[in-house]
Amino acid sequence: MDNRQAIGSWLSGPRAAAEEMGVDFGYPGQQLGLPQSGPGSVARFGRRLGALAIDWIGCQLIAYGLITHGDLARAGNWTLGLFVALSVLTVGTVGFTPGKRILGLRVMSQNGGRLGLPRVVLRTVLLALVIPALVWDRDGRGLHDRLSGAVQVRI
Numbered sequence: 001m002d003n004r005q006a007i008g009s010w011l012s013g014p015r016a017a018a019e020e021m022g023v024d025f026g027y028p029g030q031q032l033g034l035p036q037s038g039p040g041s042v043a044r045f046g047r048r049l050g051a052l053a054i055d056w057i058g059c060q061l062i063a064y065g066l067i068t069h070g071d072l073a074r075a076g077n078w079t080l081g082l083f084v085a086l087s088v089l090t091v092g093t094v095g096f097t098p099g100k101r102i103l104g105l106r107v108m109s110q111n112g113g114r115l116g117l118p119r120v121v122l123r124t125v126l127l128a129l130v131i132p133a134l135v136w137d138r139d140g141r142g143l144h145d146r147l148s149g150a151v152q153v154r155i
Helices: 013-020 045-067 072-093 098-102 117-128 143-148
Strands: 105-109 150-154
Touching (some): 045 072, 045 098, 072 117, 117 143, 143 150
Antiparallel strands (some): 105 150
């Protein structure tokens, strides 16, 4: 017997099928005690990706123009190094990178405080590895945020 509601279709997936059967997953950040929308709510993927792009492009321009003087082959490694340094210094001190600030985001501890330096370093190293940032939970936090006990929220 074919029970597509229980299995879910290949287009909608098992989450949609579970929601049709009455399972309530809540909103992103509900388990963390954050509001559903507005300041303090979990930052959505598009804003986080935009902030990352702003930071990466800024680091790339600095590496290409100021450090390697136009040598594109060497600029890639310098860009990654600058990005790691930028993230550790700015998130560790003020809680956001320039890209996050432009788009109205902040990184904080999941209990509401600031991240300590060891957790900022762990988060940044995992972010630089890329793969942990591509695996996220139902609150929209990447594995790098989850393992470091961080959450990105709207300002």
